[in-house]
Amino acid sequence: MKTERDRCIALAGVFQxxxxxxxxARRGMADSDAMESSLHSLFQVDAASVEDVYGGxxxxxxxxxxxxxxxxxxxxxxIDITRYVISLxxxxxxxxxxxxxxxxxSEGINSATRQLEHYPLLHPNILAAMADLYSETIxxxxxxxxxxxxxxxxxxxxxxxxxxxxxxxGIRSAMLWRQCGGNRFQIxxxxxxxxxxxxxxxxxxxxxxxxTPVEL
Numbered sequence: 001m002k003t004e005r006d007r008c009i010a011l012a013g014v015f016q017x018x019x020x021x022x023x024x025a026r027r028g029m030a031d032s033d034a035m036e037s038s039l040h041s042l043f044q045v046d047a048a049s050v051e052d053v054y055g056g057x058x059x060x061x062x063x064x065x066x067x068x069x070x071x072x073x074x075x076x077x078x079i080d081i082t083r084y085v086i087s088l089x090x091x092x093x094x095x096x097x098x099x100x101x102x103x104x105x106s107e108g109i110n111s112a113t114r115q116l117e118h119y120p121l122l123h124p125n126i127l128a129a130m131a132d133l134y135s136e137t138i139x140x141x142x143x144x145x146x147x148x149x150x151x152x153x154x155x156x157x158x159x160x161x162x163x164x165x166x167x168x169x170g171i172r173s174a175m176l177w178r179q180c181g182g183n184r185f186q187i188x189x190x191x192x193x194x195x196x197x198x199x200x201x202x203x204x205x206x207x208x209x210x211x212t213p214v215e216l
Contacts (some may be wrong), residue, residue: 004182006050008197009060010180011039011187013173015051015070016063018084021166024159025149034062035162036121038169041176043113044128053176056178057205060078064202071195080148087145088167090185094141101137108133124158130165138171 017038023030037059044053045056054060070077070085096103112129119125145167153159 002033002050002163004193004197005201007177007180007182008064008188008201009050009054009057009193010173010177011036011182011194012060012063012198012201014085014088014170014177015081016060017060017082017166017173018088019066019078019168020173021084021147021163021170022078022080022149024162024166025147025153028150028153028156028159031062032122034059035166037062038166038173039121039126039130041172042109042169043116049181050176057201058208061202062207064198064205066197068198068202070159070193071198083169084145084147084170087143088170088174089177091138091141091145092171092178094174095138096173096178098141101140105137108136124161127158127161127165130168131161131163134164134168138168140177 012215016034019039020030020035033132040055040059041053047053051057066081070082108129112133113128115126115129147154147163
């Protein structure tokens with residue numbers, strides 16, 4: 001049985017994808033570790049747990065932070081991220097009824113999985129494959145997500161590929177959230193409880209021992 005912890009982690013995945021896409025659009029760059037964790041989720045079909053979808057709880061730390069900021073509001077809230085998240089949840093619900101499109105996504109991800117034998121996850125070839133898959137599928141659903149950012153960054157093909165790949169990972173997290181029993185009323189009516197869970201998970205990440213190897 002999926003728990004509130006699972007739902008919060010999956011929802012944080014949606015916020016992480018939205019936040020990273022916004023950063024790429026606005027600044028032309030985003031945290032590579034967080035991006036890798038989000039894209040990692042696209043290739044996890046039989047993960048042992050929800051947090052394993054992101055390579056562990058630390059892989060979703062950025063999303064938990066963004067989720068907390070958006071729920072608490074005030075100066076930390078980013079209206080673009082909120083809009084992207086709402087769109088991702090809405091589009092995933094439409095996608096769930098499109099069996100042909102779901103099959104195409106599965107085939108595309110399987111093909112990209114074979115590419116991962118030769119390229120790292122953030123390689124331009126992988127990002128381009130995921131971006132093309134997004135264009136072939138999710139972009140055909142309405143309304144399309146309109147990304148706000150700096151024209152200089154949005155005219156860069158590699159940045160566009162990053163954004164589309166991240167949005168695809170956001171759809172993956174939205175699907176996971178729904179599979180865990182998530183629905184929009186939990187966000188609207190259970191904000192305080194959700195904030196508490198996100199805070200607890202974020203503290204759990206912060207208190208994890210640093211596993212970074214040290215050269216001796």
